[in-house]
Amino acid sequence: MSRIKEKFTALESQNQKALIAYIMAGFPNEKATISTIRGLVKGGADIIELGFPFSDPLADGPVIQNASTISLQNGTKIVKFFSLVKKIRKETEIPLVLMTYTNILYHKGYAKFISEATKAGIDGFILPDMSIEESKEYLQAAKNKADTIFLISPNTSKTRISKISKVTSGFLYLVAVYGTTGVKTGIKKYSIDAIKKVKKQTKGKIPIGVGFGISTPDDVKKYINAGADAVIVGSAYLKLIEKTPQRNLESKIASFTKSLKKQTIK
């Protein structure tokens, strides 16, 4: 059983939902990333999504774009990233999901990239520009090695949701709003309806993680009440990292995480 699956099973038995935190590796530097992860673990995050920067992040809003640019300027490279993952793995067994764009994996070779990443301690992948039509080689490479987490959107048809569910493992990532990451639209009715629709259709066969535009404990609460099995908070973490000095980073991240995590416990 994968670390992600184990996590969801354990949470279910404790009557909890999952808090997933997204951060950009190497933003603003490696030291900050390590402190942030310690804070996340301390604060009770259930899964960590580690962003690996790409030069052209077309699904991301300004906050993650900026974090990508800074991370790349600071020299984040694949080999360095894998050794960071190994360092993290020495400290914690928290599930780690790598989020980046298709070209990063394609360029190195799907099989090679995935095998090195999983050896370092990565449990799953999220590629926002990977559609199921183009995913054959990627899926083959990840088979029995890592979870492949696909995204769906409020406008995804029923037929497509069932096709996507077949190739998704770990959890199904529901993009709550029309927009890029970090958009502040407030919670829309169509997002709540989408969660209910997807939950009904997937019948609990796979956990539904809801992300994009979630930044406060109140947001978390509303999505959990609508039926989400997990909520993903990203840009809000990056903003907090950006304004917090290194010496306070771990404790600030831990207390923000605690405030979010509280909303996922019944």
Add this chain to the structure above:
Amino acid sequence: MKYPKDGRFGEFGGKYIPETLVPAIEELEENYLKFKNDKKFKKELDYYLKVYAGRPTPLYYAKNLSEKIGGGKIYLKREDLLHGGAHKINNTLGQALLAKKMNKKRIIAETGAGQHGVATAMACAALGMKAEVYMGTKDTIRQKLNVYRMNLLGCIVHPVNSGSKTLKDAINEAIRDWITNVEDTYYLLGSAVGPHPYPVMVRDFQSVIGNEIKSQLKKIHKTPDSIIACVGGGSNAIGTFYPLVDSSAEIIGVEAAGLGLKTNKHSATLSAGSKGVIHGMMTYLLQDKEGQVTETHSISAGLDYPGVGPEHSYYKDTKRIKYHSATDAEVIDAFLLLTKTEGIIPALESAHAIAEAIKVARKSKKSETIVVTLSGRGDKDVEEVQNYLNKHVKN
């Protein structure tokens, strides 16, 4: 490849897109397939192309230039004479009309040199629609005249400050807008790039260039020996080449070699790139060892792009089309030579094709026929050329 159902030209193309865009892309493909053979739609588009844009464009024998070089006869396909000053209007009229049929109220586009932005603004004004255009801030500075033109045409220009602040970043931003406003917005992509069906649709709308060349050559009893066009994303080139791809002519696409292929200051994707995924497509791409897209350089904003249309990647690998390149210096020479000998000021993009035509003509016999697509006029580039000459010519 007539209409690749899966959107693949060999291994290139496809649709690598965020899931939010899937319904929009499917709707687009469905409507494109419905209207492309629709008699009424074709008639309406032909009307606008003829009466509004100024088609057919002449095929002009550049006698003075040909004689000066002393080789084959150079014919210019005068897309520079179109309304707006470039081939871009062929595609924007087609797509804007399609958007109208699809009842889309809001049009967005990206632009590099500004020619596609201007052509979008014109087509939308003519068809009674509103357009918003994304443009890298670097390009808004070097092509500021086109920014004013777009404003005058009633179009909002959004400067893009991310990444290299050029065409590639303008495309990223347009895609982000589309993701956000997917329900009412039509993305009018300006080159034969992006996810399927854009590369094939843009090619089809631009194929009017090659089809006219074919019948114009027939009228003067010529068969082409060489066919040349410049390649950035590659829309004027694929529109020129595709109808002639079964001919026996040598076909050459010309990329921007910038300061030289050995420097990292160029945009010659097919000459120096490797396979990768950008803007929803698998294609040749300028990237570093880690798969990060590298910044490009060209004296012409319209060719300053690290990717290329997937059908070009396919023709490169099948070797049907040769892809050469011209440096900034060669381009300036070609620009000046054509201007002086023929009284035609070419766009710097198109001057890349002229530079190659000069090379080909030098090596060819007088009986040979060389056809070059002059994709746009150079009024927009006069200041850029002046700056270049002030910097580089000492006497």
